[in-house]
Amino acid sequence: MGDAGGGSEGAAGGATTPRSRVLAAVPPPARRMPTAPMPPSPALLAALAAAGAAPRLGEPLGRHTSFRIGGPADVFVEVASVPELAGVLAACAAHAAPVFFLGGGTNLLVSDRGARGVVVKLGRPFDFVEWQLAGDAPRLRAGAAVPFKRLAMQTVAEGLAGLEFGEGIPGTIGGGLLMNAGAFGGEIGRAVDAIEVVTERGDAVVLSREQLGFAYRRLELPMRAIVTAVRLRLARGEPAALAARILEAKARRDRLQPKGHPNAGSIFKNPPGAPAGKLLEAVGLKGARLGNAMVSLRHANFIVNLGGARAADVKGLMDLATRVVRQRLGVELEPEVRLVGDW
Numbered sequence: 001m002g003d004a005g006g007g008s009e010g011a012a013g014g015a016t017t018p019r020s021r022v023l024a025a026v027p028p029p030a031r032r033m034p035t036a037p038m039p040p041s042p043a044l045l046a047a048l049a050a051a052g053a054a055p056r057l058g059e060p061l062g063r064h065t066s067f068r069i070g071g072p073a074d075v076f077v078e079v080a081s082v083p084e085l086a087g088v089l090a091a092c093a094a095h096a097a098p099v100f101f102l103g104g105g106t107n108l109l110v111s112d113r114g115a116r117g118v119v120v121k122l123g124r125p126f127d128f129v130e131w132q133l134a135g136d137a138p139r140l141r142a143g144a145a146v147p148f149k150r151l152a153m154q155t156v157a158e159g160l161a162g163l164e165f166g167e168g169i170p171g172t173i174g175g176g177l178l179m180n181a182g183a184f185g186g187e188i189g190r191a192v193d194a195i196e197v198v199t200e201r202g203d204a205v206v207l208s209r210e211q212l213g214f215a216y217r218r219l220e221l222p223m224r225a226i227v228t229a230v231r232l233r234l235a236r237g238e239p240a241a242l243a244a245r246i247l248e249a250k251a252r253r254d255r256l257q258p259k260g261h262p263n264a265g266s267i268f269k270n271p272p273g274a275p276a277g278k279l280l281e282a283v284g285l286k287g288a289r290l291g292n293a294m295v296s297l298r299h300a301n302f303i304v305n306l307g308g309a310r311a312a313d314v315k316g317l318m319d320l321a322t323r324v325v326r327q328r329l330g331v332e333l334e335p336e337v338r339l340v341g342d343w
């Protein structure tokens with residue numbers, strides 16, 4: 001799909017002066033072929049099966065990321081209940097297998113070589129919402145696999161304020177919590193009452209708001225755990241005003257963000273003082289390209305996959321952007337997108 005105003009992302013345009021200067025400094029990326037997954041031990045597979053899981057070996061993680069990039073997981077498990085999840089995590093702990101929790105995969109750059117150990121994803125039974133709308137303090141309990149966008153739209157339809165900023169945020173509520181996802185001045189952390197987790201050792205625990213440390217695009221949990229559900233407290237809102245806020249946010253996204261090519265949203269967090277996109281544009285990085293990964297022509301804080309891009313290409317552009325912004329502007333960029341797997 002082409003970009004209104006900015007031209008098609010596919011046609012990077014001529015190599016204009018600042019960009020070509022920048023690209024001249026890019027070393028060619030090392031062409032490392034994706035490695036094969038590591039076969040898990042039969043004992044681990046038996047323990048996972050005993051927990052009720054159906055492990056998949058060598059699942060390509062590119063199928064589970066919005067970037068459409070990522071090599072194989074040694075073991076991939078989609079769990080259907082809290083006891084199954086607890087059993088899977090206990091089995092991984094007992095066999096010293098590293099675990100990665102996958103949400104909607106919309107904020108991840110997974111290595112071309114994939115992820116070693118066990119990748120755990122919550123299945124459909126974790127996509128539920130329980131509403132408690134009576135009284136002055138409306139609340140809801142949502143499973144961690146609920147799509148963030150859908151929940152935002154449902155709350156607005158119920159006349160509830162507090163999540164309308166999430167209209168355009170892809171991924172799950174679980175991933176949104178861990179990222180303290182936000183937009184246009186709102187963030188999910190402000191609405192959280194408590195979260196339900198299963199710890200790495202397999203214990204189901206409820207963590208109250210006081211035990212959680214929400215910061216800019218980050219949540220500190222008191223222990224490593226997978227979120228299974230979230231309890232939110234929202235306010236009553238005026239439906240027409242809520243709907244207007246959604247339309248305004250949508251129009252802004254449509255105007256500013258790239259469309260039609262897989263991406264992972266903002267690559268860098270906004271440093272104090274200026275949006276990362278403005279800094280990247282100022283140093284001439286719009287349209288910079290490595291392999292089939294390109295800094296979006298529409299928004300310089302997005303990298304788009306033009307088709308078949310490798311994680312190494314995206315990482316190469318990230319490293320270049322970090323270096324150039326540091327050298328020219330003295331600003332240190334911090335990735336918002338999370339690097340996953342075997343680099």
Ligand SMILES: Cc1cc2nc3c(=O)[nH]c(=O)nc-3n(C[C@H](O)[C@H](O)[C@H](O)COP(=O)(O)OP(=O)(O)OC[C@H]3O[C@@H](n4cnc5c(N)ncnc54)[C@H](O)[C@@H]3O)c2cc1C
Pocket residue numbers: 066100101102103104105106107108122144148168169170171172173174175176177178179180181182183225226227228263264265266338
């Ligand atoms: C087009 C586009 C637009 C975007 N716009 C925004 C935006 O406006 N604002 C914004 O904040 N983000 C935005 N993002 C980024 C992304 O959508 C959010 O960060 C989102 O909340 C990530 O959720 P996810 O389910 O995809 O998590 P993932 O990307 O799968 O995971 C993110 C992190 O959370 C962890 N995690 C996921 N689920 C769980 C769980 N249940 N328990 C424990 N850990 C878990 C993962 O291990 C990982 O560390 C955008 C992305 C895209 C592609």
